[in-house]
Amino acid sequence: MIDILINVTLLAFLATTAVAMARMTNLFAIIMLFGIFSLLSAGLFVVMDAADVAFTEAAVGAGISTVLMLATLALTKDHQEKRPLGHRPWLPLGVVTITGAALVYGTMDISSFGDPLAPPQTHVAPYYIEQSMADTGVPNMVTAVLASYRGFDTLGEVAVVFTAGVAVLILLGGRRKKQRLEIEEGGNRDA
């Protein structure tokens, strides 16, 4: 009962936020709504018993990406112009509607939530549940899969994330230092 209530309300909020984001023009408000969107989906993940996914969503979606987008907004200038649409939106609307209908049709084949006979539950999961302790000696199954069975995969992911972080820091930090130098030069000229 409470599950259904929470699910329906959170999904309604999610849809409201998404439509509002698509229709707004104030970029700062849109970034704040992104944060709310991420918190809402994290709440839905918790209700669906995926606490680790919800944790990642809250940390990355509501935390880091909001701050990164705000930093980008602070660095860039407001170049948006309100100009009338040069084309009619019927073709994009039709493409989106057909794609959405195909995706909804695709979800009909997905097994119902928590079904023990669903393919993901019967494929390799039993092996991990029975053998991960004997194979790797790691008590947590998710950690065993991520850090031992798929260790090289995780190493590659870490390398990608590290490279992206370095690139972002170079972009943000370099710009800020340059601005400070310009301000200092301006001050010297005045003196």
Place this chain on the structure above:
Amino acid sequence: MYIAVTIAILVTMGLALARALMGPTVYDRIAAVNMFGTKTVLLIAVFALFSGRTDLLDIALVYALINFIGVIAVLRLVEHGDFHSNPESRAKQDKQGSE
């Protein structure tokens, strides 16, 4: 009991969402997002107690930390950056540019 608490939290979330959608100033929206995060923490805590999965309480605590740090970061950026919604800061910047 749990249903009443859940409904109360969901209604408060709706009010915060409405403020984030309408909020005329930047600070309205920041306060709305902060409050929304707090309500998410409360919702997870109620859900953890209701469903008996008390390990979710740790997640709720981490959410509270992320929410706090995130709002601090956002406020710092708002203080130092120009978000085009404050006419005074824009005028100041224009003045600096013309000098």
